[in-house]
Amino acid sequence: MLLSRKTLYTILFNLVSTIGVWGQSPYKVLIIDGQNDHKVWQQTTQMMREYLEETGLFSVEVATNPPSEGGALDSFIPDFSEYEVVLSNYNGYSWPENVKTAFENFVNGGGGLVVVHSANNSFPEWQAYNRMIGVGGGGGRDEKAGPFVYYDEGKKELVYDTSPALAGAHGPEHQFRIIIRSRNHPITKGMPPTWLHENDALYNQLRGPAENMEVLATAFSPLNLKGTGRHEPVMMVINYGKGRVFHTTLGHNSDSQKGIGFITTLQRGTEWAARGAVTQKIPEDFPGVNSGSRRP
Template sequence: MPTPDVLIYTRTAGYRHDSIPDGAVALTELARELGHPAEITEDPGAFTPGRLARCAVVVLLSTTGNVLTAEGRTAFESYLRGGGALLAVHAAANAEPDWPFYGRLLGTRFAGHPEIQRATVLVDAHDHPATAPLPERWTWTDEWYNFTSDPREGEVPGVRVLARADETTYRGGTHGEDHPLVWCRRLDRGRVFFTALGHAPETYRTPLFRAHLKGALTWLTT
């Protein structure tokens, strides 16, 4: 049988990040390092039961707006509940605003961000492959996303927050002392990983951030 692949979906129906091409290249390289071929697409027709059955992971790379068809949503939900895996990166928190399942899946939605600035990421979990390579306090420059709610308090329980933003180190945070940035969860037989980081093109050429993404893919495929 063919090796399950990584489907990198980059369609946008709202704001489009300049970093998407760099992110797609980086994720392709990281997937191959883990032994998985990768396909980059903006075709919503890829979300069929047959195509998704061949996927080790689906990546939503800074997707914005409604980017799936009704049939695609049904197929994607079935894939995830049946044992599939999702890596949602950065603006993927602003995707599918009209699909309640997706909001429940992530546990929250994008609410806005202040200007790009340097801040500190607080890494809470060094036993997870996505955050194990990161320092306990990581100085980083990004768009620091605010969310509509704490993802731990969503309709579906089981969110594990792996890293948070230290709001004392930048301007514009709205969550206070507990500002989730990176989290993971299981959904039925499937797995979901979200990182709010990844705004700038150069991000995807930075070794620590690439190690973060590679760790996420490792967790999703093991």
């Protein structure tokens, strides 16, 4: 049976990735889900699991925390110490205090964290979590949470705006260009300086402590699409204690998560969170400045 060029490329890509870590066990990743105001969370969890496992670098498990009356299930007590990285696809009730303490210790002690899209809406009152994610939206976050953070294209610098207002908004889903602002970071190195992302909800007006945070990429939020007229952060990394955090605001739904740009940055961001370096290559079908790229 003849294989398509795309299938052959995927097989070769996975083989090279696996050879690169020959003799080393895959990094163990725990995806947390179970509550999310984005209705496709079950599908996106499965998609992200498959994206990570196809690299040969990761072994992925899922911990689902469905709601009980008035909160999260008390039986939700994951052992974070069993994993190198936790990926949050969770936006729901606060966790029990013992779980939050264990999670803080995990990241502070060197565990990796990947925050995807609406997971940055979670836990507005949990100060340690807000420092882990750098900036967030929703949940009643206001100026007490920290400044708005956006990029001034004219001055080529980040702006930290302490104006009073609630955090977090987005307009209708649309294609938009990602502009890489940190081209030498392991996650973004080798990517085109600007590339077209698939239909997605572009978060704007994110605010938070923004401590030890580096913005890797931004996207322009147009006023005519209920945006801000500013360049908003869409990918960032944060150091929290000894831990590494990769935060992406991309991935609103299953459609956006089919984009090669989303897939590649998720895979590379998770590897960086696990080991502080990236061995994966930029795929040949990565999007360009005017040409999107997605899986069927």
